[in-house]
Amino acid sequence: MRSWTFAAPLLALLALVLSWGRELSTVVVILLALLLAGAVLAAVHHAEVIAHRVGEPFGSLVLAVAVTVIEVALIVSLMLSGGEKTSSLARDTVFAAVMITCNGIVGLSLLSSTLRRRVAVFNAEGTGGALATVATLATLSLVLPTxxxxxxxxxxxxxxxxxxxxxxxxxxxxxxxxxTVRHRDYFLPVESANAAEAEHAPRPSGKTTLLSLALLLVALVAVVGLAKVESPVIETAVGLAGLPQAVVGVVIALLVLLPETIAAVRAARRGQLQISLNLALGSAMASIGLTIPAIAIASIWITGPLLLGLGPTHLVLLALTFVVSTLTVVPGRATLLQSGVHLLLFAAFLFLAISP
Known part of the structure; x- marks a missing residue:
């Protein structure tokens, strides 16, 4: 009850009430940004508590959906207030989420695992199915519109x-x-020999789980509201820095997926790389599979065009990502080389976002 994860959502909600519809000074804007970040981190923490209660692979699913709800809220809030200049925000954010998860999170997870065990082992059946789903959703939503x-x-x-x-x-x-039902075993960790290394906390009680659920809802409301309040500042800062508008989407995705990254790396260090891959690919899948329908509904109220198709540079990066990911997943084993390839692709994405 005294931890920051309890206080952060409540403080963020209070700040939202006090700042809504008012002119904000620079100091207040910075404070709200910190509270926004705290609310995002707290939201995913409480989702993790719920996930620990329900177990795998339900846990990874809860985290992925919670993160995607936050992402959708941020996208819709910015698009409703930004007008035509945010017409490509949904595309930029979803593409950034795919690149961060499939290259950034996967690369860091493989790096963490292979540094400790030389060869990382995972379930190729489940991971391959997840990757195929991500590739199909990304092609349908981000490639075909072009x-x-x-x-x-x-x-x-x-x-x-x-x-x-x-x-x-x-x-x-x-x-x-x-x-979760028909082939649940495909998404469970295969490193049974390392199961004893997993440092699991005690399973939370029903009361603790319900409290986390309530705080998760409070945090999500606070994130939506604060994103609406902060949206003009984010766009102004990007414009003053002379950066492309697509950087706004990258910032949103990086902020939202940071807790997922930490959780995935921790799981990999415990010898549970499959959980890391469930988190990464599950987040990418939810980002597309839930964001696009939400944006489709929001388009009723959004004025101006809704650009979803990727440009040539991003199409090349996306295609290369799926080719490399397929070669990584098919053997069910990975080494330090695979982690380096994914991290290099992630670095290329970040560099080209800033300097297209």
Whole structure:
């Protein structure tokens, strides 16, 4: 009750109430940004508590969905207040989430695991299915709009956007059914010899879990509101720095996925690389499978175009990411080399986002 994870959501919600609709000084903006970051971290912490109660692979699913709800809230808040200049924000954020998860989180997890055990072992069946789902969702939502002809520019027509939204929800639901019911064993850690190394905390009680659920909801409300308050400042800062508008999406994705990154690296260090991959690919999948339908609904109120199609540079990075990821996943084993390849792709993504 005295920990920062209890106080952060409540303080963030209080700050939201006090700052809503007011002119903010620089000091207040910085303070709100810190509270926003604290609320994001606290939200994922409480999702992790709930995940520990329900077990794997449900735990990874809870974390992925919680993170995606935050991401969708930030995207919609910024798009509703930003007008036409945020027309590509959803695309930029979702693409950034895919690159961060499939290269950044996977690369760091492989690095952490291979430095301790030389060869990292994971379940190729479950990870391969997750990767195939991510690749299909990304192609449907981020690649096809570049080549369709019904709408001018890299955008879907309303009918195409509706189809993409329904297909994304259906495919994501099918994956969740596979992960949690029909083939749950495909997504459990295979390093049974290292199970004793896992430093599990005691399973939280029902009361603790319910408290975390309530605080998770409070944190999500605070994140949505503070994102709305902070959105003009974020866009102004990016403009003054002379950076491309796409950097806004990268900042959102990095902020939201930071706790997931920490959780994945910790799992890899415990010898549970499969959990790390569940977190990474599950977050990428949820980011596309839930964000695109949410944006499709929000497009009713959003004025201006909704650009989803990637440009040539990002298409090359995305294709290379899926080719490399496939070669990493198929053997069910990885070494330090694979981690270096993924981290180099992640570095290239960050560099090209700043200097396209």
């Amino acid at each position: 080549f369709t002809t019904s709408q001018e520019g890299a955008a879907f027509s309303p009918a195409q956007l509706g189809f993409a939204a329904v297909a994304s929800i259906a495919l994501y639901g099918l994956f969740v059914l596979t992960q």
